[in-house]
Amino acid sequence: MEKSETRRGGIVSRKTMETEIQLDLAIDGSGTAEIKTGVPFLDHMLTLFTVHGFFDLKLTAVGDTEVDDHHTVEDIGICLGQAISKALGDKGGIARYGSCCLPMDETLVRVVIDISNRPFLHYDAPVDEQRLGTFDTFLCREFFRAVCQHGGLTLHIDLLHGENGHHIIEAAFKGFGRALNEAVSLLEIPGSLSSKGCL
Numbered sequence: 001m002e003k004s005e006t007r008r009g010g011i012v013s014r015k016t017m018e019t020e021i022q023l024d025l026a027i028d029g030s031g032t033a034e035i036k037t038g039v040p041f042l043d044h045m046l047t048l049f050t051v052h053g054f055f056d057l058k059l060t061a062v063g064d065t066e067v068d069d070h071h072t073v074e075d076i077g078i079c080l081g082q083a084i085s086k087a088l089g090d091k092g093g094i095a096r097y098g099s100c101c102l103p104m105d106e107t108l109v110r111v112v113i114d115i116s117n118r119p120f121l122h123y124d125a126p127v128d129e130q131r132l133g134t135f136d137t138f139l140c141r142e143f144f145r146a147v148c149q150h151g152g153l154t155l156h157i158d159l160l161h162g163e164n165g166h167h168i169i170e171a172a173f174k175g176f177g178r179a180l181n182e183a184v185s186l187l188e189i190p191g192s193l194s195s196k197g198c199l
Contacts, residue, residue, distance in 0.1 A: 008184075010086030012079040018071040019063040025083035027184050029056030037061040037076060039069045041135035042143075045173040046076075053177025073139040077146025084151040088184060091115055096193045098183030102175035107162025111175035113183045114154040117199040121148045122156040125172050127165035140169055144176070152199075 008027040014020070033050040035043045038061060050057040059079075063072030088094060099112040109125060123141045130137060148155050157176070162168045192199045 008087045010083030012082045012086070014075055014079050016071075016075065019061060019075040021061045021063075021075055021079050022059070023076070023079040023083055024056075024058040025080065025087060026056035027084075027087045029054060032056045034058045037072060038063055038065050039072055039135065041133055042069070042073055042076065045169065048170060049173045049177040051177070052174045053181040055177070055181070069134075069136060069139060070142065074142050074146050077143040078150045081147040081150030081153070084147070084153070084180075088115065090192065091117070091199045092191045093186050093189055094193070095183055095185045095187055096199075098179035098181065098185075100175040100178040100182070101160070102171045102178065104162070104167040104171040104174070105164070107164060107167040107171050108160040109162070109168065109171035109175050110156075110158045110160055111172065111179040112156045113176075113179045115152065115183050115199070116154045117152040118154055119149045119152055120154045121145045122158075125157050125159040125168055127168050128163075129165035132166055132169070137165060137169065140172065144172075 010025050012023045031051040031054050033047040035046050035057060037043050061072055061076055065072055094115060096115050101108060101110045121144055123144055127137050144155060157172050159168055
């Protein structure tokens with residue numbers, strides 16, 4: 001996508017004693033992912049989010065993964081939420097709501113989003129495996145919580161059925177991409193889609 005004055009995107013830099021992150025998100029993209037976080041499983045999940053949401057995402061992160069992946073995963077969620085918020089500005093003209101029921105073999109996950117400026121996460125997509133490779137599966141909840149808090153999203157993720165932990169998490173990330181793509185789509189309306197006149 002050509003960069004222009006009307007580009008809907010967000011660039012975020014974050015540096016702490018635990019992580020250093022550079023993130024560039026284009027909402028109106030083509031599904032191009034350039035991602036290197038030091039957490040290979042998260043790289044894979046964020047690539048799926050990007051491709052299936054038709055976003056463009058450039059992301060590099062260096063974190064204290066010798067301790068564990070927690071700080072890196074959570075801080076990337078913070079940065080992604082901030083980038084979404086920057087990309088949408090006052091949220092005028094967007095559809096606001098998005099949903100996706102996404103199948104992955106035996107698994108079916110439902111993802112529903114309201115870009116409400118009221119951060120809330122409902123996450124009920126448990127997996128039996130505590131780890132997939134070296135990745136702590138509990139960090140998925142922490143990632144999505146950080147995205148919601150810093151992106152102003154109300155987000156519900158529910159496992160309708162499924163058994164394979166990789167499939168469940170993959171469906172959640174793909175579904176998040178598709179639901180977010182729907183929610184950020186532009187409508188021919190003035191201002192925000194709210195009876196209050198703002199979000």
